[in-house]
Amino acid sequence: MGSTGSLQTPLCDVLECRYPILQAGMGGVARAELVAAVSNAGAFGCLGMVRESPQRITQQINEVRSLTDKPFGVNLIPAATDPELFRVELDACLRAGVHTMVYFWDVVPDAINRAKQAGCRVVYQVGDVDQAIKAEAAGADVIVAQGVEAGGHVHGTVTSLVLLPQIVDAASIPVVGSGGFGSGRSLVAALAMGAQGIHCGTVLLATHESFAHDVHKRQIVRADADDTLHTDAYAINWPPHSAVRVIKSQSTEPYEQQPFGHHADEMPREQVAEEEGRPVYLMSTDSPLKSMTGELEKLAMFGGQVAGQVTAIDSAATVIRRIVDEAEAVIEGFARSAGPAGDSDSIT
Template sequence: MPSTEMLRTPICDLLGCRYPILQAGMGGVARAELVAAVSAAGGFGCLGMVRESPQRIRQQIDEVRSRTDKPFGVNLIPAATDPELFRLELDACLQAGVHTMVYFWDVVPDAIQRAKQAGCRVVYQVGDTEQAIKAEAAGADAIIAQGVEGGGHIHGSVTSLVLLPQVVDAVSIPVIGSGGFGSGRSLVAALALGAQGIHCGTVLLATQESFAHDVHKQRIVSADATDTLHTDAFAINWPPHSPVRVIKNESTVEYEHDPFGHCAEDMPREQIAEEEGRPVYRMSTDSPLKSMTGELEKLAMFGGQVAGQVTAIESAATVIGRIVSDAETVLGRFADRGELGES
């Protein structure tokens, strides 16, 4: 079997994408330009619309559709959003006929059921086996299993290498690996662990189409795997004890010896930036965006340990193409050695 066909897994049919490469719904960063570029390149793009207004969600959905006719998803976080705002966000998505809802954090069964009743597919990102089982029981179509290596908000404490096969064994629906994935070799590794694809954030944040500010993209390019910090110090805007992984910067120095046990109430509201008239605070979960001005280098530089593999700011299509090409090369070597059976 040609290696290209070997990369096609059931998740591709479920989501309508060519390759089993999902783009993380990074809040603020994953807007229409990036989402459309990923989906057009054969991956599965996902708008990061956490705590955005229904108006912005509708505008972003329309903009993606103006750029590509490929399927894409919208990421919301039921457990970390005001219930009324979440209801309005989800209404906007369902009224627009969104293909797939991608949820994250604690599983909220009602959020799954509402989307499913509207004919929408649901993918749930979790950090442990218990939440994966709960999501499947509530009707989710697929699971994203996130290892602690990932960037942004981290919901578990186990590495991808350990977590992924555990979740695969615990549920009967497709599982996608997240955290530390961003290359063709890692895609093949995820498939070997029983996953049906990979979920990529950091490597797509540092692309030309990402809405991240250049200061954030350049920080990822210059970082290596040891330059990240797992901490809950960036506490403003999220529920207590919600850890993130960021690239170390001036704001993390005082927390590196004691990264956990912080909450929003303990953080002074020190405004260091603004976005369209909105104040942006130093220890908030806001990351630097193109629409912000101020001391952006002090904000949360979300990034996973895979940042060490990012060496340049390229197009999303280039990143997706390289992952696919490298995966095909690896699978081709296995086939040449007779290590892949017929299927």
């Protein structure tokens, strides 16, 4: 194991974590056990609480705190949540004194202002340069630049390799790479492009602590990089024309020749599963969770192209350790190749 100082970036100071690795706030999947495991491993965990009740949010925050004393965030999506529900969700987070609010989709300045006034740090995940500029102008502390390779909801249209340096050049606050990042080599690549860390979803979905159902985790492990579909066919529950990336399945076959141009109003409400009495519909944005029963293989198997690098279901700590060890080995290899003049204590 190398020196952890080689991975210290200003992002670590902002979020008070040891490693510049953020866990994506995957709705439903990122619950207390995963969040605590990630934060305990030295990275930054994040609860995925999109459209959850204030009671569940409070319960989940308390559960994380019972499992770790490390900082963590809570992910909400102001632009894709009913305004009244978002208000009470955020109220619950602020009452609980959450360390960091993590937002996604279109930038909503008031959501940033409310969190900042309560003393929270704010991370905003965006898919293009304009949204990054808006987020910084509204007071965000960190920008997550999401490339089109990412799993789950995808807000941008270009690859991380193109988007990340553009946002780094446009922003004066720390920028984090998202989409295709799940290894130590990709962490070093992000740092080389000017980012201060990476944002990982798919590789942490397929962990023991994730609340994803085993059927979803196994699909991630089986998938190759070309086994994903970028589509707006999973339309129920989100604003129109909201793209996602999923692992291809029987449910995606009718849409693979025409992946875009679909609308929730066109989708029949065909119940294929349930969660605690709640119907779960085919082509909704619900992914299979441990709390669901039914034909779970028909649900949205969110996953990014980095799924091709996931070969087993491991613990979150194992995944974080593997990323860190590989990154440090790459950096140490660079230093050895460069000789004494290339030695460095940190990457900033």
